[in-house]
Amino acid sequence: MSSRGLKPSCGLETCSEDSFSFRFKYAKFLALDANFRLRNKIVSDDFKSPTLGPGWAYLVPQETYKEYIENFVDEKEMNSCSGFVAMFLANLKNVKGLHVTGVGGCCCGCHRVWEPNGIGDLQKGERYCNMDFIFWSTIKGKEYLNIFVSYDISCQWGCQFWMYGITFLIPKFHLRAHCPTCHSDYNFNYTPGCGQTHGKVIEEGWSQSNKAASQTKEMGWGTRAMTLDDIFGFCNWQTIQNLGL
Numbered sequence: 001m002s003s004r005g006l007k008p009s010c011g012l013e014t015c016s017e018d019s020f021s022f023r024f025k026y027a028k029f030l031a032l033d034a035n036f037r038l039r040n041k042i043v044s045d046d047f048k049s050p051t052l053g054p055g056w057a058y059l060v061p062q063e064t065y066k067e068y069i070e071n072f073v074d075e076k077e078m079n080s081c082s083g084f085v086a087m088f089l090a091n092l093k094n095v096k097g098l099h100v101t102g103v104g105g106c107c108c109g110c111h112r113v114w115e116p117n118g119i120g121d122l123q124k125g126e127r128y129c130n131m132d133f134i135f136w137s138t139i140k141g142k143e144y145l146n147i148f149v150s151y152d153i154s155c156q157w158g159c160q161f162w163m164y165g166i167t168f169l170i171p172k173f174h175l176r177a178h179c180p181t182c183h184s185d186y187n188f189n190y191t192p193g194c195g196q197t198h199g200k201v202i203e204e205g206w207s208q209s210n211k212a213a214s215q216t217k218e219m220g221w222g223t224r225a226m227t228l229d230d231i232f233g234f235c236n237w238q239t240i241q242n243l244g245l
Contacts, residue, residue, distance in 0.1 A: 024193025027146040029109030031171075031202040032135060034126040036102035037213040040224055049220025057229040060120040060137045072129035099123070103228075104130050105202060106138045109150050112201045112239055114232045131157060148191070150199030155182045167191060171199035208235045 046062075055061030095101050104126065106118035117137040122130050131151075139147070147166045151157060155178060158168025170178060170186040178186070188194045209231050216224045 023146045026144075027148055027193055028139075028144040029148045029197060030106055030115070030135075030138065030150065031109040031112075031199060032104070032106050032131060032149065032151040033202045033206070034102055034104045034122060034131075035206045035210070036122075037206070037210045038100075038103045038228070039098050039213070039217050040100035040121070040219070040221075041097055041217055042099045043218065044220030044222075046221055049222040049224075051222035051225045054225070055117060058114050058116065058119045058232040059225050059229055060117045060134060062225070065120055065133055068133050069123060069129055072127065095124075101125060104134045105205070106134055107202050107205050109148065109197060109199060109201060111243065112205050113236050114205065119228065119232060128157065128160070146193070148194060148197070150188075150197075150202075154186050155179075158186075169194070169199060173198070173200045205235060208238075 051062065054063070100121040101124060102122045104120050104122055105114070107114045115138040117140075118134060120130055120134040120137070135149070145165070149158065149166060149168050150171050151168065152171065152174050154168035154170050161168075168186065169188055169191060170182060172188055175183060175187060184190060188197050188199055209228070212227070212231055216227055219227060
């Protein structure tokens with residue numbers, strides 16, 4: 001069953017009129033993106049290279065993830081209202097011999113801290129089903145007053161959700177490539193409570209993890225998963241240290 005159309009418990013129903021105007025103080029900013037550098041070759045399997053503690057850190061639970069993705073084997077890659085189509089097609093090139101063409105990720109849109117269960121493998125490019133599962137794994141079991149989601153193609157992906165308390169926006173860097181209607185509907189500058197958030201902080205996180213792309217590409221399934229968990233954990237530790245917390 002698709003996760004689209006479900007409504008999370010965000011707590012807005014219990015807010016008074018006075019506190020509602022200050023909801024931006026307690027808003028959660030999330031940034032989503034796909035990374036096609038963190039690929040993986042078909043060199044092993046779960047039996048030869050098992051994962052210790054699957055789903056205990058930053059990668060999504062693999063078994064549950066696989067079962068969900070199998071329901072969408074015929075789903076095509078995302079389209080966009082902008083000129084990203086050529087980029088999407090380029091990401092599907094040179095995928096022979098790969099069982100992972102990249103990863104989708106979710107991090108804090110303000111501090112670039114990777115979210116628990118916020119990383120998932122992409123089997124065939126960037127598809128709705130992959131990003132759906134990663135997004136819902138990130139917010140599952142949590143209550144937020146309001147959520148601002150930054151994603152390159154929120155105009156296509158976010159419009160499929162029917163929920164209250166979640167605002168979908170497009171990072172400022174990518175906004176110019178979209179059609180004129182997106183410039184107003186998905187603009188951080190025109191959204192109350194966002195301040196000067198640019199929404200593209202996740203790219204800084206990819207620049208750290210991509211340093212290990214060539215090594216993890218050759219690793220076995222479980223070894224790669226545990227290595228990526230360590231890398232994203234170290235990135236979070238480094239970020240918190242730099243914040244002086």
